Amino acid sequence: MQAILGGSQADMDSRKEGLPGKPCFSAHHVGRWLIPFFLTCAIYFLFWSPENQPSWVGALIKCLPILHLAVFLRTVHPGGSYSLLLQGALLCSAVGDCCLVWPEAFLYGMAAFAMAHLLYIWAFGLTPLKPGLLLPVLLVSIPYHGFLLWHLPPDMVLPLTAYSLVLAAMLWRGLARGGSAGWGALLFTLSDAVLAWNTFAYPLPHAHLVIMTTYYAAQVLIGLSAFQSPRLKSN
Template sequence: MDTREMVTPRNPCFSAQSPHIARWLSPFFLACAFYFLIWVPEDQPLWVSALVKGLPVLCLVVFLGAVAPEGGSTPLFQGGLLCSFVGDACLVWPEAFLYGMAAFAAAHLLYLAALGFSPLRPGLLLPVLLPAGAFLGLLRPHLPPALAAPVAAYSLLMALVLWRGLARRGGAGRGALLFAFSDALLAWDTFVRPLPRGRLLVMASYYAGQAFLARSAVGSPRRRAR
């Protein structure tokens, strides 16, 4: 039997897991609702703000531990989520922006390793790099000189994760695309011009992107095909 058939949503064994998956995802949705409902002011950087902001991501770590196959790329996705939690906490304090960016860069490295390079689909790389380069060109005049090189390196790493996510398609592609969109909104809102409801758009797309990436690990073709 073709191993690809084992990972399609129509597979009965996969479908039978849906209630179990939904049950373990419910804390994530509750944590997201809690964050948006209490809406901790950004001008009051407190540890409780960092915890509430990062709680949905921690719920995804638990979700993967409960439903994803052991071994394979699951620990890499969990590591990426934990690094993201550190990044979320750092970004609560403006003076810790570089530390937050470093934590998210580590998360993207782990996601890159988790997504792998098969199938390669090199034709997707240029359509990803060109818009990323154009956006960086628009952003760069507004960046402090000390951040120009780190933001450029981070943007390249994010573009590589987007390439690999799109190459994998499905939830991985949607997750990487939403994550990149969230990062672009955050950069524009922070360095160029505040966006109307910018924080809401940034966090909604960010949480959705992380959820899609985590969900893609449950039915990873890379693991099942081995």
């Protein structure tokens, strides 16, 4: 990204609509704002332990990186519907993070993350549609979900199926938008896939480390897409 440029009214309007416009801030400025995000991630990994009992302190430490990303977007990129939708998705994600600290609140956490994905889908939009990207998403998602169904308790089949559909749609739209949004959507899907398999099927070695590393990386990549122009080509 270039340094701050004098923006015309057209640039301001394009940013509001999520269309290409001149960037408002330098990469150095954005990078300085992301330092607290990486610090709070480090704090989480330093203090988290499999033996930890669920607590509000632990939930806060887990949520801090995501809350900082929301504040970061609000402060550094306050304007435009795209940024506002990302901020809403991050806040929903923070609620989901809190709920997942307590196993008995798993369904509430899944509902919060489903809302976050719906907001991401809204932000990514349907232009360009790129229906060809939907096929590989379905070819991976459907078999995976089919294998997972064998291990789900009956009361989780419908909620997890609905969530998987929303997640697959978010991945499709993220890949269609491209840039860091596409990579973020891909990592978010990987994080959720490992979480579901580790929770309902078979425990995986170092699962929590993989889940949270890919999750935090996904959220920051999607957040950074607010500073990128969407790909408007239809092919």
